[in-house]
Amino acid sequence: MARPGVRATDAKKINSELFTLTYGALVSQLLKDYENAEDVNRQLDRMGYNIGVRIIEDFLARTSTARCTDMRDTAEKIQSAFKMYLGVNPTVTSWSSASDEFSLLFDQNPMTEFVELPESCLSLKYCNLFCGIIRGACEMVQLEVTSWFVQDSLKGDPTTELRVKFVKKLEDAMPAGED
Amino acid sequence: MAIYSIYILSKSGGLIYQYDHTSIKVEVEKTFSYPLDIQLTEKNKRIVVAYGQKDGINIGHILLAVNGSQLNGTSLGDGQEVTAFLANESNYPVNLKFGRPKLSTNDKMFLASGFYSFYLIARQLSPVLASSGIEFLEADTFKLHGFQTLTGIQFLIVTEPNQMNVEHLLRRVYELYADFALKNPFYSLEMPIRCEKFESNLRLVLEQQEESSVNTA
Numbered sequence: 001m002a003r004p005g006v007r008a009t010d011a012k013k014i015n016s017e018l019f020t021l022t023y024g025a026l027v028s029q030l031l032k033d034y035e036n037a038e039d040v041n042r043q044l045d046r047m048g049y050n051i052g053v054r055i056i057e058d059f060l061a062r063t064s065t066a067r068c069t070d071m072r073d074t075a076e077k078i079q080s081a082f083k084m085y086l087g088v089n090p091t092v093t094s095w096s097s098a099s100d101e102f103s104l105l106f107d108q109n110p111m112t113e114f115v116e117l118p119e120s121c122l123s124l125k126y127c128n129l130f131c132g133i134i135r136g137a138c139e140m141v142q143l144e145v146t147s148w149f150v151q152d153s154l155k156g157d158p159t160t161e162l163r164v165k166f167v168k169k170l171e172d173a174m175p176a177g178e179d
Numbered sequence: 180m181a182i183y184s185i186y187i188l189s190k191s192g193g194l195i196y197q198y199d200h201t202s203i204k205v206e207v208e209k210t211f212s213y214p215l216d217i218q219l220t221e222k223n224k225r226i227v228v229a230y231g232q233k234d235g236i237n238i239g240h241i242l243l244a245v246n247g248s249q250l251n252g253t254s255l256g257d258g259q260e261v262t263a264f265l266a267n268e269s270n271y272p273v274n275l276k277f278g279r280p281k282l283s284t285n286d287k288m289f290l291a292s293g294f295y296s297f298y299l300i301a302r303q304l305s306p307v308l309a310s311s312g313i314e315f316l317e318a319d320t321f322k323l324h325g326f327q328t329l330t331g332i333q334f335l336i337v338t339e340p341n342q343m344n345v346e347h348l349l350r351r352v353y354e355l356y357a358d359f360a361l362k363n364p365f366y367s368l369e370m371p372i373r374c375e376k377f378e379s380n381l382r383l384v385l386e387q388q389e390e391s392s393v394n395t396a
Binding site for chain 2: 053056057058060064065067140141173
């Protein structure tokens with residue numbers, strides 16, 4: 001259905017390099033300000049969280065997706081969100097035997113295309129923003145998860161691996177009558 | 180075909196946005212001679228018609244103006260009490276304007292959070308789990324359409340009973356909320372939405388919707 005003139009955000013493209021440059025500038029400025037890679041990781045996660053709690057509404061509004069019933073469902077949704085917002089298609093693998101934990105493997109990552117980590121900040125998790133986004137977004141649909149980087153191709157690992165683990169369902173935040 | 184108003188409720192049930200699109204104005208003016216053949220009482224600092232419905236002046240209407248000058252609560256522009264003024268025969272004939280009371284912002288907040296609990300009750304009444312709650316509520320003069328997102332935000336649209344395609348409109352409003360409220364970095368979650376871009380885009384969508392339903396009708 002045509003939607004003339006309403007959507008300001010549709011079909012608009014920005015140069016992806018401008019985006020990665022902006023992100024790079026942000027991370028390097030954070031490093032200068034905090035001087036400590038651990039603090040920067042924490043800040044990135046926090047920023048990601050704030051993005052996540054907002055972007056989830058956009059995702060739901062555009063995809064009219066239904067509530068997830070299990071972690072495999074969630075993994076699929078997170079995968080499609082990466083495709084939708086970042087244009088990458090991570091592979092979902094390494095399920096734990098309890099099906100509550102999985103990994104997203106990124107064979108390409110536009111955010112790190114030009115990045116080389118200096119020796120001095122090997123503990124920096126350059127893309128820690130992603131962890132925060134996933135955590136924030138899931139929290140808004142009453143799902144508490146933790147996520148962290150296991151491998152990072154920036155640190156010489158063969159691939160970039162992001163692990164997501166189910167913690168609990170936030171029953172208190174559930175809209176009543178839906179439990 | 181008309182869309183009357185839109186309400187957005189946060190996940191805790193508070194009203195965070197309200198917009199009146201088309202409002203129906205009911206105002207009746209009439210000149211009365213002494214004695215006044217309509218019973219008026221004072222209620223909530225307003226003069227209300229209590230009894231004696233006639234000529235389109237209905238019970239429950241409030242007195243808006245006397246001789247063309249707007250009332251200020253229960254007193255006239257010059258500070259004189261209306262009841263005293265109307266009791267004095269020398270002031271007649273008098274021209275009175277009545278109308279349907281408008282909902283104040285407070286009333287709206289109160290009603291919206293009331294509806295929210297009502298909605299939750301409806302959900303719990305459902306024999307099957309994961310009910311959608313009240314999707315619409317039909318009355319003789321209006322139809323209320325509701326939609327709750329997975330995150331718990333609720334959108335309500337009040338329309339004319341025969342307005343079509345409101346489900347689609349609800350989703351559009353959700354998209355607008357995701358775009359113009361949430362993507363505005365200075366909007367904080369759960370707070371009242373005061374974003375001009377949101378409002379102007381909403382108005383545009385509503386106008387389009389009304390046009391398209393006129394075309395298909």
